[in-house]
Amino acid sequence: MSEATKTPGRRGLLKAAAVGTAGAAVLATPNVSRAQTVVLRFQSTWPQRDIFHEFAQDYVTRVNNMAGGRLRLELLAAGAVVGAFQLLDAVHAGTLDGGHGVSAYWFGKNKAFSLFGTSPPWFGDANQLLGWFYYGGGEALYNELMHDILRLNVVGFQTGPMPTQPLGWFKNPIERVEQIRGLRYRTVGLATDLFNEMGAAVVALPGGEIVPALERGVIDGAEFNNPSSDRVLGFPDVAKNYMIQSFHQRTESFEVLFNRAKFDALPAEQKAIIRTASEAASADMSWKLQDRYSRDLVALAQAGVNVRPTPRPILDAQLRAWDNVVRRLEADTSSPAAGPYFKKVCDSQRDWCRRVGGFFLRYEASPVISYNHFFARG
Numbered sequence: 001m002s003e004a005t006k007t008p009g010r011r012g013l014l015k016a017a018a019v020g021t022a023g024a025a026v027l028a029t030p031n032v033s034r035a036q037t038v039v040l041r042f043q044s045t046w047p048q049r050d051i052f053h054e055f056a057q058d059y060v061t062r063v064n065n066m067a068g069g070r071l072r073l074e075l076l077a078a079g080a081v082v083g084a085f086q087l088l089d090a091v092h093a094g095t096l097d098g099g100h101g102v103s104a105y106w107f108g109k110n111k112a113f114s115l116f117g118t119s120p121p122w123f124g125d126a127n128q129l130l131g132w133f134y135y136g137g138g139e140a141l142y143n144e145l146m147h148d149i150l151r152l153n154v155v156g157f158q159t160g161p162m163p164t165q166p167l168g169w170f171k172n173p174i175e176r177v178e179q180i181r182g183l184r185y186r187t188v189g190l191a192t193d194l195f196n197e198m199g200a201a202v203v204a205l206p207g208g209e210i211v212p213a214l215e216r217g218v219i220d221g222a223e224f225n226n227p228s229s230d231r232v233l234g235f236p237d238v239a240k241n242y243m244i245q246s247f248h249q250r251t252e253s254f255e256v257l258f259n260r261a262k263f264d265a266l267p268a269e270q271k272a273i274i275r276t277a278s279e280a281a282s283a284d285m286s287w288k289l290q291d292r293y294s295r296d297l298v299a300l301a302q303a304g305v306n307v308r309p310t311p312r313p314i315l316d317a318q319l320r321a322w323d324n325v326v327r328r329l330e331a332d333t334s335s336p337a338a339g340p341y342f343k344k345v346c347d348s349q350r351d352w353c354r355r356v357g358g359f360f361l362r363y364e365a366s367p368v369i370s371y372n373h374f375f376a377r378g
Contacts, residue, residue, distance in 0.1 A: 038071045038270070040097035040262065045084035045105060047208040048077040051228040051292060052254075055160060055285050056100035059256065062277040071270045073098065084206035091257045092153045098258040103158070104189025109150060111329060112342045114189035115349065116142050116158060120322050121250030122353040124360055126161030129251045130282070133158045136352040141345050149337045153260045159278040160254035160285045163293065167243035167310045168223030169214065169235045174243055174310070177317045186210050186222035190325065191248040197321040207233065214238045223248070226289070227296035236305050244297075245310045247318040254285075 042060060046052035060073045082090040088106045090096040103117030116138065123129045132138045138158075146152050167174060168187075174180065181199030192202040203219055207229070213219045215238040223246070224230055230242070256278050263271065301307045330346060332339035 037069055038266065040071070040073050040258070041076065041081070042073040042098040042100070043076040043078070043081055043087060043090070043096050044099065045078050045087050045101035045206065047233065049232050050207060051232070051289075052100075052207070052225070053077055055254065055281070055288075058284060058288075059100065059159070059277060059281040062280050063273055066273045066277055067270060071266070071273065078206065078208060084208075085204075088152070088154065088257065091259050094153075094259050094261070096259070097262050098256070101255055101257065102188075102252060103156075103255045104191075104252070107189045107192070110145060110337060110341075111190065111193070112145055112345050114191075115342070115345045116145075117255060118189050118191065118249045118252040119349055120190070120326055120346075121247040121319070122350060122357070123251045124353070124357045126163070126251040126253050127286070128353065128356055128360075130158055130161055130253055131356060132349055132352040133253075136356075137348050138345075141348060145341070147260075149341065155258050155260050155263045157256045157275060157278045158253045159256055159282040161282065162225065162252040162254075163289070165223055165225050165246060165249040165252065166230075167246040167248070167314070168221050169230065169239040170221040170241045170243060171239050173241045173306065173308065174221070174314065176311075177314055180314070180317075183221055184219045186213065186219050187248060189249070193325045193329070194248050194318065194321050197324050198317060211235055211238055225252075226293050227300055228289075228292045231296045231300055236300060236303060240304065240306055242300060242305050242307045243310050244307060245315070247315055247322065253282075 042056075044053050044056040046056065057075055060075045063071065063073050078084045081096055084101070085105055087096070087099045087101050088109070091099055104114045105117075106113040116133065119129060123132070133142065142156065142158075146154055146156060168185070172179075174183075177198070180195065183195075183200045184203060185195055185200045186203050186205050187195060188204050192204060195202050203213070205213055205219075205222075207224055210219075210222045210224055211234045214222050214235070221239075222235075224233065224235070230236075235242075256274075258274065263274070266274075297307065326346060330339050330343040332342065
């Protein structure tokens with residue numbers, strides 16, 4: 001047997017193994033040393049003290065924890081880089097890498113944006129809105145608007161189902177439909193068209209500017225979103241009538257945005273983390289708000305706020321106004337990106353709501369019956 005074919009002895013095997021291990025270490029080490037944390041600047045559209053900013057932080061925390069040091073979002077509050085209503089433009093331009101807001105804020109670019117964040121009240125709740133977005137064709141329509149119609153360098157995800165928003169805060173109760181005519185009122189998105197239809201003078205303001213405007217008398221009434229936000233933003237300090245229940249924003253969800261070029265450059269696993277974290281944060285938010293919103297509504301009432309439901313005639317008037325708003329916007333022929341696209345999204349939503357909403361109405365026993373049985377007895 002030649003030297004070349006001799007079986008190596010134990011010493012030779014150990015030596016070969018050591019060389020192989022060292023070689024592997026040499027190959028692996030540069031990959032580890034070159035691995036750097038990708039840091040993305042991520043701004044919310046909410047004041048630092050608002051629970052909405054806390055929800056944005058919850059999302060950021062999930063991304064950072066799941067990424068294990070390879071990706072980190074740095075959260076900033078509204079105004080840190082740009083104003084709340086300028087977030088989409090800043091993410092498009094790359095001034096910011098991402099952000100947390102609501103689609104209704106981009107209503108001025110195309111009114112259909114509001115359909116993805118706060119649609120007409122044909123959805124039973126905001127979870128059904130998210131169901132349509134992810135399983136009813138909504139995401140493809142959203143991407144058509146974002147990328148094909150507006151050509152924005154942005155990717156986005158809908159997340160975080162919100163309960164019905166209140167009619168809002170007023171110095172005097174709103175008891176009749178006629179009181180809305182001429183009312184200087186703050187809201188955003190398609191709700192601006194709705195209240196204009198009802199005769200109000202609508203002013204769109206970001207969250208941090210609403211209470212000062214109400215205090216100075218620039219506006220007569222305003223809605224923001226929920227008892228926790230409203231309480232901490234100071235609404236009870238300037239108005240004592242809190243009208244809950246409304247159809248102007250029956251359902252709404254949050255939106256997470258990222259610069260498309262930055263997002264596309266990430267490894268597949270980091271893209272998956274960004275998307276999966278939005279789903280996880282969405283579920284957690286829906287659980288957290290049950291505790292916080294209910295506690296803060298009780299606290300508002302205990303502090304002397306007059307919490308009362310919006311009268312049925314006003315709700316009925318809102319629904320009639322919605323009919324007119326939707327009909328007018330669907331008939332807009334100024335461009336394919338106006339009425340035809342708006343109608344395509346509305347048709348998709350109506351198809352979903354007719355089937356899914358009908359299922360839940362038929363399938364579930366009324367929670368009013370069981371709630372009254374256990375908790376409303378004398």
